[in-house]
Amino acid sequence: MADNSYSWPKAEETSALGKRVNRIDGVEKASGRAKYTYDIQLPKQLIARALGCPHAHCKIVSIDTSVAEKVPGVVHVHVFEKAKPGSEIQWQGELIAAIAAESDGAAVEGLSKLKIQYEMLEVFVDDANLAAAQAANRATKGGGKEQTEREPGDDDDEKEFVTAEFARLFKESKYVIDGFYGIDAITHCCLEPHGATVAWNGDKLLAYLSTQNVSGTDEQFADGLKIAADDVEVRCEHIGGGFGSKFAPDYWGVAAAEISRATGRPVKLMLDRDQELKIAGNRPSAYLKVKLGADANGVIQVWDSEHWTSGGATGGGVPHNGVIPYVFEPKNYRRSQINIQTNLGPQRAWRAPNHPQACAITHTAIDDLAARMGADSMDIFLRNLGTDDARRIGGAKPSVYRAEIELAAKLMDWKAKWHPHGKGAAKGSVVDGLGLAIHTWGGGANDSNCNLKIHPDGSVETFCGTQDLGVGTRTAIALVLSETLGIPYTGIKVNLGSSKLPVSGPSGGSTTIGGVSESHRRAATDALAKIGDLVAKKLGVAADTLVAANSRIGVKGQPDKSLSWKEACNLIGMRPLEVTGSFKRGTPSPLSNSTVGGVQMAHVLVDKDTGVVKINKFVAVQDMGLVVARKQAESQIYGAIIMGIASALFEQRIADRASGAFLNSELRDYKLARLGDIGDIVVEIYEPESERSRGVIGLGEPPVISPGAAISNAVANALGVRVPVLPLTPQRVLEALQKAGRA
Amino acid sequence: MTESTIKGPGDPGFSRRDFLRGSGAVAAATALQTHAAAANQEGQAAGPAIVRGETTITLQVNGESKKVTVEPRTTLLEVLRTQLDLTGAKPISHDGSSGGSTVMIDGKPMSASTLLAVALVGKKIQTVESLGGPKPDAVVKAFVEHDALQCGFCTPGFVMAVRAFLDKHPQATEAEIRGGLNGNICRCGTYANIIQAAIAVVKGGK
Numbered sequence: 001m002a003d004n005s006y007s008w009p010k011a012e013e014t015s016a017l018g019k020r021v022n023r024i025d026g027v028e029k030a031s032g033r034a035k036y037t038y039d040i041q042l043p044k045q046l047i048a049r050a051l052g053c054p055h056a057h058c059k060i061v062s063i064d065t066s067v068a069e070k071v072p073g074v075v076h077v078h079v080f081e082k083a084k085p086g087s088e089i090q091w092q093g094e095l096i097a098a099i100a101a102e103s104d105g106a107a108v109e110g111l112s113k114l115k116i117q118y119e120m121l122e123v124f125v126d127d128a129n130l131a132a133a134q135a136a137n138r139a140t141k142g143g144g145k146e147q148t149e150r151e152p153g154d155d156d157d158e159k160e161f162v163t164a165e166f167a168r169l170f171k172e173s174k175y176v177i178d179g180f181y182g183i184d185a186i187t188h189c190c191l192e193p194h195g196a197t198v199a200w201n202g203d204k205l206l207a208y209l210s211t212q213n214v215s216g217t218d219e220q221f222a223d224g225l226k227i228a229a230d231d232v233e234v235r236c237e238h239i240g241g242g243f244g245s246k247f248a249p250d251y252w253g254v255a256a257a258e259i260s261r262a263t264g265r266p267v268k269l270m271l272d273r274d275q276e277l278k279i280a281g282n283r284p285s286a287y288l289k290v291k292l293g294a295d296a297n298g299v300i301q302v303w304d305s306e307h308w309t310s311g312g313a314t315g316g317g318v319p320h321n322g323v324i325p326y327v328f329e330p331k332n333y334r335r336s337q338i339n340i341q342t343n344l345g346p347q348r349a350w351r352a353p354n355h356p357q358a359c360a361i362t363h364t365a366i367d368d369l370a371a372r373m374g375a376d377s378m379d380i381f382l383r384n385l386g387t388d389d390a391r392r393i394g395g396a397k398p399s400v401y402r403a404e405i406e407l408a409a410k411l412m413d414w415k416a417k418w419h420p421h422g423k424g425a426a427k428g429s430v431v432d433g434l435g436l437a438i439h440t441w442g443g444g445a446n447d448s449n450c451n452l453k454i455h456p457d458g459s460v461e462t463f464c465g466t467q468d469l470g471v472g473t474r475t476a477i478a479l480v481l482s483e484t485l486g487i488p489y490t491g492i493k494v495n496l497g498s499s500k501l502p503v504s505g506p507s508g509g510s511t512t513i514g515g516v517s518e519s520h521r522r523a524a525t526d527a528l529a530k531i532g533d534l535v536a537k538k539l540g541v542a543a544d545t546l547v548a549a550n551s552r553i554g555v556k557g558q559p560d561k562s563l564s565w566k567e568a569c570n571l572i573g574m575r576p577l578e579v580t581g582s583f584k585r586g587t588p589s590p591l592s593n594s595t596v597g598g599v600q601m602a603h604v605l606v607d608k609d610t611g612v613v614k615i616n617k618f619v620a621v622q623d624m625g626l627v628v629a630r631k632q633a634e635s636q637i638y639g640a641i642i643m644g645i646a647s648a649l650f651e652q653r654i655a656d657r658a659s660g661a662f663l664n665s666e667l668r669d670y671k672l673a674r675l676g677d678i679g680d681i682v683v684e685i686y687e688p689e690s691e692r693s694r695g696v697i698g699l700g701e702p703p704v705i706s707p708g709a710a711i712s713n714a715v716a717n718a719l720g721v722r723v724p725v726l727p728l729t730p731q732r733v734l735e736a737l738q739k740a741g742r743a
Numbered sequence: 744m745t746e747s748t749i750k751g752p753g754d755p756g757f758s759r760r761d762f763l764r765g766s767g768a769v770a771a772a773t774a775l776q777t778h779a780a781a782a783n784q785e786g787q788a789a790g791p792a793i794v795r796g797e798t799t800i801t802l803q804v805n806g807e808s809k810k811v812t813v814e815p816r817t818t819l820l821e822v823l824r825t826q827l828d829l830t831g832a833k834p835i836s837h838d839g840s841s842g843g844s845t846v847m848i849d850g851k852p853m854s855a856s857t858l859l860a861v862a863l864v865g866k867k868i869q870t871v872e873s874l875g876g877p878k879p880d881a882v883v884k885a886f887v888e889h890d891a892l893q894c895g896f897c898t899p900g901f902v903m904a905v906r907a908f909l910d911k912h913p914q915a916t917e918a919e920i921r922g923g924l925n926g927n928i929c930r931c932g933t934y935a936n937i938i939q940a941a942i943a944v945v946k947g948g949k
């Protein structure tokens with residue numbers, strides 16, 4: 001049962017919620033005062049650097065640390081458990097040893113003096129090449145599913161029935177598309193690498209950790225160090241990037257604590273740039289072959305796909321279940337998955353896990369259907385949505401997508417810009433094109449607890465074991481408290497980023513804003529009720545006639561029957577009023593919800609002579625329920641699109657087939673979008689009352705999903721030729737043109 | 744079975760970063776002998792030699808004289824971060840390809856990660872912290888107003904890059920801004936907001 005004692009004010013009655021405000025830690029961050037894990041400098045601290053394995057697949061035969069130990073300034077040499085002689089290393093960059101020293105230079109010099117013997121083993125990194133993976137014995141079946149609208153009869157052999165059904169459906173289809181699509185792996189590439197700065201105080205550990213999970217990593221440290229979780233405090237005031245890869249201390253974080261214990265000095269161990277890219281997480285690649293059949297209207301009747309995917313050395317990858325084909329749910333489908341195991345670092349959940357890849361390898365097929373029909377892609381997407389009563393999609397409602405597509409088309413001026421695939425007017429060698437894609441995500445509220453303190457002098461602070469990944473969590477919390485208590489958001493102190501604070505869930509899957517809004521709205525509503533009782537008594541009015549607004553509590557419309565916020569708080573007594581707020585994930589609540597839809601459209605310019613793709617304009621329309629911190633929400637959508645542009649056009653992990661080396665693991669080679677690459681981006685939050693009234697829903701994941709497919713479709717529209725695999729590098733564009741005889 | 748000496752030219756693990764930071768410092772060190780009075784050389788036989796020895800120098804940082812102790816291989820970034828508690832400049836890439844450690848040397852934007860501290864005696868070093876304080880610089884204010892930061896790790900470097908660019912081009916157009924700030928990387932994707940912030944600073948005439 002939903003707990004209806006809490007609610008949000010109506011849109012026209014809000015004072016803080018959904019307003020456009022500056023983030024409360026903005027100046028601190030922009031002027032370099034904010035302290036990140038990498039910035040923590042403790043007295044007598046040692047600096048540790050780690051050596052990554054230069055080989056992608058090998059056995060460690062021996063390690064001689066004796067020369068390294070004698071390097072001036074070197075204090076301690078730590079050999080990682082997984083690199084002890086006899087161990088097998090499965091990917092390049094895996095850490096072998098760490099050296100703690102008095103200076104960075106000494107640590108690096110020490111690493112250069114380690115003598116290690118390796119026995120080389122066979123390497124496989126070619127995840128795009130299914131035949132090669134099968135030949136190398138690196139491909140395994142990852143499951144699949146088939147579904148037909150018609151049921152087999154009692155006497156039918158099920159397998160034969162399905163085969164016959166698919167044959168019939170394809171035969172009856174007006175249009176049949178045979179396609180191949182893919183998207184290469186990218187890394188998390190957090191600008192603050194993974195790592196920790198740690199210190200022991202007796203048998204208690206203080207760990208500054210770059211983490212998305214302050215409330216959960218204390219236990220993980222404790223497990224690794226065989227101590228009690230109570231004896232660990234994890235702190236993270238600011239984190240330099242976390243997109244799903246920073247939920248654990250990792251073995252190198254635990255090693256920092258071990259080195260610190262052994263030397264009796266604080267230790268900082270952060271990964272180097274190339275180690276960050278090689279071992280600290282990547283987004284799996286995915287490649288798909290599909291045959292789809294559609295009726296005369298372009299409505300998909302049958303989908304038959306096989307995809308292969310690689311999550312690196314530890315297996316895994318993009319599952320078929322739930323995301324293939326993406327959003328759209330044809331009545332007849334068959335899909336199967338193959339996992340490819342490589343000698344590359346293991347995957348970690350990357351923003352909207354699996355969705356961006358699934359969108360990129362399936363919404364491209366739908367666009368190719370439009371191209372084949374000579375139809376407007378937008379119309380084909382619309383026709384495949386179905387209606388709210390007869391849905392052809394999962395996730396958000398068809399009516400939400402319809403409204404969003406209409407809005408996006410207006411912002412893009414789609415109808416005026418549209419031309420059939422490959423039929424636009426060229427300006428010299430440059431052609432333009434339009435593309436779209438749609439996406440969905442859950443984003444339900446995570447667990448969250450907070451302790452709200454209202455002091456007798458009127459000051460307000462909250463304590464919550466959550467973290468601010470840069471999305472503006474502090475600001476959002478302050479806005480919720482401001483709205484509820486009727487005081488300015490700027491004076492509210494938000495304490496977060498420590499495992500000693502009331503437990504809140506990890507920030508992953510767009511769950512933080514829902515969680516912290518729940519706990520804080522509840523705590524502040526309860527606190528206000530308590531203060532209201534005191535004020536009512538003092539003024540001699542009924543408590544239920546009171547409202548809190550403009551830093552006053554009183555009877556609405558009767559200024560003489562009111563107290564200032566400060567006067568009201570004075571009534572609390574000597575000790576501050578403390579109220580806890582709690583929310584448990586999955587509890588039905590009028591304050592938060594899940595499942596959103598979004599639409600994105602790209603307009604690109606492609607130079608056929610050079611193969612260079614430029615974003616001209618990009619439009620994103622996004623539903624996110626009720627907006628808490630509007631400016632920061634918009635920033636997050638801008639950011640997601642820019643990240644999406646990077647992986648659509650530039651970003652890829654490149655591995656050498658012979659050695660398995662990750663060739664572009666430094667930022668000069670690992671190509672990300674730069675400021676001049678983004679074109680004009682238009683962000684529109686879709687927040688009609690029907691969506692706002694659902695409550696708060698997370699935003700981190702959804703807008704990062706569609707850019708790849710939208711941009712690929714725009715390029716296909718420009719060229720009349722599909723460039724099958726993302727990123728759409730100039731080389732790939734030229735190759736596709738050449739293959740199609742259009743160069 | 745193969746044996747591999749780690750981090751020598753030709754090894755997969757070798758990079759320019761290592762050259763700058765450790766084993767290869769000998770080349771740069773030749774020019775630094777005069778500063779590093781206590782320098783001595785060793786390890787001639789196996790690979791490049793290391794010049795070591797600490798020396799105390801005085802740097803002009805944000806208008807103040809600061810005494811710091813450095814080795815020939817110590818970068819400005821390391822000095823700022825570990826001895827002067829100026830951690831605004833960030834260690835994002837060693838080779839300057841991210842712009843994360845951007846500072847101004849005699850008014851010119853440079854990556855502190857690629858500068859050796861001993862080479863900077865007598866130069867005016869300005870860090871992002873000088874743009875903060877109770878009355879923040881117009882660029883800092885515009886970044887906050889236009890929410891041109893998310894995680895904020897790239898932000899100090901970007902603030903310095905924008906400040907330096909607008910010092911040189913106070914009337915910059917939007918096209919010039921888009922063309923002139925491509926030395927910095929932001930992973931969170933704050934570029935659209937940064938463009939707006941820079942335009943606002945130009946409009947405000949600061």
Ligand code: FES
Nearest residue numbers: 894895929930931
């Ligand atoms: S704000 Fe996070 S890297 Fe730029």
